[in-house]
Amino acid sequence: xxxxxxxxxxxxxxxxxxxxxxxxxxxxxxxxxxxxxxxxxxxxxxxxxxxxxxxxxxxxxxxxxxxxxxxxxxxxxxxxxxxxxxxxxxxxxxxxxxxxxxxxxxxxxxxxxxxxxxxxxxxxxxxxxxxxxxxxxxxxxxxxxxxxxxxxxxxxxxxxxxxxxxxxxxxxxxxxxxxxxxxxxxxxxxxxxxxxxxxxxxxxxxxxxxxxxxxxxxxxxxxxxxxxxxxxxxxxxxxxxxxxxxxxxxxxxxxxxxxxxxxxxxxxxxxxxxxxxxxxxxxxxxxxxxxxxxxxxxxxxxxxxxxxxxxxxxxxxxxxxxxxxxxxxxxxxxxxxxxxxxxxxxxxxxxxxxxxxxxxxxxxxxxxxxxxxxxx
Numbered sequence: 001x002x003x004x005x006x007x008x009x010x011x012x013x014x015x016x017x018x019x020x021x022x023x024x025x026x027x028x029x030x031x032x033x034x035x036x037x038x039x040x041x042x043x044x045x046x047x048x049x050x051x052x053x054x055x056x057x058x059x060x061x062x063x064x065x066x067x068x069x070x071x072x073x074x075x076x077x078x079x080x081x082x083x084x085x086x087x088x089x090x091x092x093x094x095x096x097x098x099x100x101x102x103x104x105x106x107x108x109x110x111x112x113x114x115x116x117x118x119x120x121x122x123x124x125x126x127x128x129x130x131x132x133x134x135x136x137x138x139x140x141x142x143x144x145x146x147x148x149x150x151x152x153x154x155x156x157x158x159x160x161x162x163x164x165x166x167x168x169x170x171x172x173x174x175x176x177x178x179x180x181x182x183x184x185x186x187x188x189x190x191x192x193x194x195x196x197x198x199x200x201x202x203x204x205x206x207x208x209x210x211x212x213x214x215x216x217x218x219x220x221x222x223x224x225x226x227x228x229x230x231x232x233x234x235x236x237x238x239x240x241x242x243x244x245x246x247x248x249x250x251x252x253x254x255x256x257x258x259x260x261x262x263x264x265x266x267x268x269x270x271x272x273x274x275x276x277x278x279x280x281x282x283x284x285x286x287x288x289x290x291x292x293x294x295x296x297x298x299x300x301x302x303x304x305x306x307x308x309x310x311x312x313x314x315x316x317x318x319x320x321x322x323x324x325x326x327x328x329x330x331x332x333x334x335x336x337x338x339x340x341x342x343x344x345x346x347x348x349x350x351x352x353x354x355x356x357x358x359x360x361x362x363x364x365x366x367x368x369x370x371x372x373x374x375x376x
Contacts, residue, residue: 031074032067032323034059035094036104037115038132042082043232044107046257051132052077053303054293054312055104058320060300061292068323080106084114092120102319105131105143107255109178116142130315132255138357145358146315151185153253153276154226156363158189161224161249170198170222172237172250174229183228198222201241203233210240218244225250231257235264242269254278254307258374270368277364280348281376282310287347289314307366307374317345318359 036055039048059073067073076098080087087106094100103121105112105128112131115121116139121128128143134150137143169190173183190197198220201213217225218241225241227234227250234252238261241250251274262270282305284290293313297305342349343359350360366374 030071032071032102033074033076033098033100034102034104034319035076035078035091035098035100036106037078037080037087037090037094038104038106039082040077040079042080043230044082044255044257046259047107047132047255047308050303050306050308051312051315053297053301054309054314055316056312057293057296057300057309058313058316061296062320068320073320073323076100080111082107084108084110087111088114088118091115092118095120095124095126100126102126102129102322104129104315104319105133107132109133109135109137112137112139112143129319134253134255136356141357143357145356146318146360147254147278147311148358148361148363149356150182150253152361153278153363154182154185154189156365157226157251157274157276158193160365161251162193162195166223166249167195168198168221168223169195170217170220170225171200172203172217172225172227172229172234172241173200174203174233179228186226186228201225201237203229203237207236207240210236211243214240215244217241218248222248224248227252227256231255231260232264235261238265238269238273242266247272249274251275271370272368274365274367275374277307277366277376278360278362279307279310279314280362280364281366281374282307284376289317289346289348292346314345314348314360318350321345 036052038052039045040052056075059075062068063072076094078090078094080090091103094103103126105115112128112133112135115128130146131143132147133145134147134153136149136151171183171186173179187197199217199222201217203210214237225248227237229237234256238250242265249272254276256275258275280287280290282290282293293310294305297303297309303309342351350362352359353361364376366376369375
């Protein structure tokens with residue numbers, strides 16, 4: 001039974017879950033069908049596989065105890081290979097052919113755009129839940145985000161290092177339409193906090209140019225460099241920058257694939273590197289849900305625990321609560337989030353945000369240890 005802080009919170013939780021519930025519940029074989037199109041073999045495959053492992057683990061656990069109100073959860077996953085067009089096609093198939101009752105999102109803003117634009121989604125009675133995206137776009141309330149926004153993550157990084165007295169900030173930028181707004185946000189935050197911009201490295205496909213620009217940035221003596229870049233670009237920058245600045249903080253956001261960064265930059269380059277995290281330490285034992293995640297992953301999966309397996313586990317747990325307690329209808333999110341109360345998922349508190357259609361605002365930070373591994 002959900003631990004509720006008050007009667008108001010109970011009503012609030014029912015409303016927030018209502019947006020996730022479809023107008024129909026599948027009667028086929030007494031199943032609840034959850035569909036997801038996500039990258040399992042493309043550029044973000046490691047991210048997608050961990051996320052899916054966590055979701056699968058939770059649903060396996062639920063099904064092993066009889067399902068939800070006597071209905072088993074059938075979790076259908078399709079590989080979009082990191083291609084938004086594929087994601088849109090597969091999401092449409094999940095809705096029309098497989099009769100999905102719920103739809104979990106994939107990775108990145110462009111994937112969300114593609115899925116939301118499909119006629120099948122537009123004509124459906126369901127919402128896109130928990131895409132791995134930090135964008136602020138609302139899509140008319142049809143997308144419900146589970147994780148905090150990229151701006152919330154970046155704000156946490158700035159606040160963390162501001163408290164340490166850090167004033168000199170560099171930026172490593174991969175120029176594209178997706179990163180433009182975040183770059184502007186980082187520059188404005190540097191100005192607002194009265195910090196100094198030490199320089200900007202533009203990450204290109206030219207290794208010699210990247211080495212020169214990275215050395216130039218290092219010569220400006222930044223205390224920290226913020227990366228506004230995808231996983232591959234972050235790894236390439238880190239490899240170049242560490243040649244000139246082995247002990248300067250480099251910080252990035254949670255959707256960076258850390259295994260790929262380590263492969264590109266080398267394990268020795270990861271020291272003094274930090275990344276925001278949107279869940280607590282997956283190896284920790286401080287809460288019931290951390291322990292459950294660890295135990296269930298050992299029971300049902302072979303994968304190692306990670307922040308993304310834990311996020312997937314929490315997303316599936318949130319969705320299962322919707323199945324247990326929610327009401328049908330997708331247009332009630334604004335009324336839900338207006339309550340601004342916390343919901344307890346077993347020691348992990350979620351605080352929904354009315355303005356952003358986001359369920360969790362939790363952000364932490366993790367530092368790479370010398371020799372590898374994250375320290376939360």
